[in-house]
Amino acid sequence: MNESGCTNYLRNVEHVRETLRSADIDESDLNGTTQILYPAEDLFSGHGIKLVELDEQLLEIINKGDSLSFKGSSNESAVLCTENQTYEIKEAETSNSLLLVPDLMLADDTKSSAEQGRVIKRCCVRGIFHTYYEVHECKPRVDKILTILQPSCYNGKEYESNIDLTTLYDWDKLKNEIQASEDEIKQALNDHLVVMINGFLRLISFEAEVRYVTYMLDLFNDYSWEVDEVDKEVTYDSLKELIAEPIFNALFKKYTSLSEKVKEDGSSLYRYNEEKVCKLLAKVFLSTIPVNKYNDFMESWKMGAPEKIVPKEEYLRGIAIIIYNKSIMQKEVISFPEETLPKNINDRLKEIFKVREKWTLEEITPYISKFETNKMNVNGLLTKYARCSVQTGVKYYSSKHGK
Numbered sequence: 167m168n169e170s171g172c173t174n175y176l177r178n179v180e181h182v183r184e185t186l187r188s189a190d191i192d193e194s195d196l197n198g199t200t201q202i203l204y205p206a207e208d209l210f211s212g213h214g215i216k217l218v219e220l221d222e223q224l225l226e227i228i229n230k231g232d233s234l235s236f237k238g239s240s241n242e243s244a245v246l247c248t249e250n251q252t253y254e255i256k257e258a259e260t261s262n263s264l265l266l267v268p269d270l271m272l273a274d275d276t277k278s279s280a281e282q283g284r285v286i287k288r289c290c291v292r293g294i295f296h297t298y299y300e301v302h303e304c305k306p307r308v309d310k311i312l313t314i315l316q317p318s319c320y321n322g323k324e325y326e327s328n329i330d331l332t333t334l335y336d337w338d339k340l341k342n343e344i345q346a347s348e349d350e351i352k353q354a355l356n357d358h359l360v361v362m363i364n365g366f367l368r369l370i371s372f373e374a375e376v377r378y379v380t381y382m383l384d385l386f387n388d389y390s391w392e393v394d395e396v397d398k399e400v401t402y403d404s405l406k407e408l409i410a411e412p413i414f415n416a417l418f419k420k421y422t423s424l425s426e427k428v429k430e431d432g433s434s435l436y437r438y439n440e441e442k443v444c445k446l447l448a449k450v451f452l453s454t455i456p457v458n459k460y461n462d463f464m465e466s467w468k469m470g471a472p473e474k475i476v477p478k479e480e481y482l483r484g485i486a487i488i489i490y491n492k493s494i495m496q497k498e499v500i501s502f503p504e505e506t507l508p509k510n511i512n513d514r515l516k517e518i519f520k521v522r523e524k525w526t527l528e529e530i531t532p533y534i535s536k537f538e539t540n541k542m543n544v545n546g547l548l549t550k551y552a553r554c555s556v557q558t559g560v561k562y563y564s565s566k567h568g569k
C-alpha cells in the first residue's frame with residue numbers, strides 16, 4: 167500500500183488507450199486527464215463514514231460557515247438541527263453504488279493542453295455506499311423538556327430548600343439534551359412557562375401558577391380596572407413580596423398583551439387575555455371534579471372569574487369537551503386536556519374519536535395543531551387522517567375508518 171492508502175497496482179497511458187480502443191471511443195473526444203479509481207486496501211474494513219443528502223437551504227448554511235448539529239441519545243433516533251429548525255434523519259437505499267473519492271476532479275478540471283498529452287491521475291476510493299441519509303424538516307422534539315424540568319419545578323420560595331440541586335439544569339445542559347434547534351427550545355420554554363432563577367431553568371408548577379395568577383386577578387378586582395387598563399407597575403409593586411420578579415414577568419407576559427390605552431404619563435397599559443385567564447380557572451375546577459353537569463360548571467366558572475372577565479364555552483377547547491349524557495338527559499363538561507393525549511397523531515386521533523364521534527374544525531384544532539408543519543396545516547392533517555361529512559350545513563370530522 168502506498169502513502170495514499172491505495173493499492174500499489176498502477177495503470178498507465180497505454181492501458182487507458184487500449185481500453186478506449188476496445189470500447190470504440192475516440193480519444194480526441196475526451197478531456198486530457200484520465201482519472202483511474204483504485205480501492206483503498208482498508209475499503210471494506212469499516213470506515214465509519216455516513217453520507218447525508220442536504221437540500222439547498224442546509225447546504226447554504228454549511229457554505230456560510232455556520233454549523234449543523236446532530237442530537238439524540240442512545241435510545242433516540244437522531245435529528246439534525248440548525249439554529250432555528252429541526253430535521254428528522256431517515257436511512258434510504260440506492261440501487262447504484264456510491265463511491266467516495268475525496269480528490270476526484272470534475273469535468274472542467276480535467277482539461278489539459280495538447281502539449282501535455284494524456285495525463286493519468288490516480289484517485290483512491292475511500293468508501294462504497296448503498297445507503298445514505300435523507301433529511302426532512304420535522305416538528306421539534308421538545309416534549310422532553312417537561313420530563314427534565316419537572317423534578318426541579320418551582321413551587322414557591324418556601325419550598326426551595328427541598329429542591330435536589332442535582333436535578334437543576336442550566337441552558338447549556340438543557341440544549342444538549344433536547345432534540346430541537348436553539349430557537350425552538352427557547353420558544354418551548356416560553357410556552358411551558360419556564361424561567362431563569364439563579365442561573366437555572368425552572369418550570370413553574372401549576373399550583374404556583376394558579377396561586378400567583380389569583381393574586382394578580384384579585385388585585386385587578388380590587389382596583390376595578392377595565393380588562394384593557396391593567397397597570398403592570400402597580401401590579402408588581404403590590405405583589406413583589408409574594409412573587410419573585412422573573413416569575414411575575416413570565417406570568418404577566420403569558421396572561422396579558424399590550425393595550426391600545428396608555429396611562430396619563432404616556433406609559434403602557436396592558437390587557438388581560440380573557441381566554442387564557444378563563445382556561446386557567448377552568449383547569450382548576452376540572453382538576454378537582456373532572457366530570458361536571460354543564461349548568462353547574464358554567465355557573466361555578468363564572469363565579470370564580472373576575473367580574474369583568476366572562477367565561478365562554480369556546481374557551482374550554484383543548485382542555486375539556488361538552489357531551490350530552492343520555493342517561494341523565496343533560497350536557498356534561500368532561501376534562502380532556504390536550505397535553506395528556508398520545509404524542510403520535512394516529513393514536514391521538516383514536517383517543518379523540520373514542521370520546522366523541524364527530525368534531526367541528528374549531529373543536530378539534532387545539533388537539534392536533536401541534537402536528538402542523540410548514541407543508542401541512544390542520545386542514546391538511548384532517549384530510550389525511552380523518553373523514554369529513556356535512557350535517558345541516560356544518561362540517562364535521564370523524565374517524566377515517568369508523569362506521
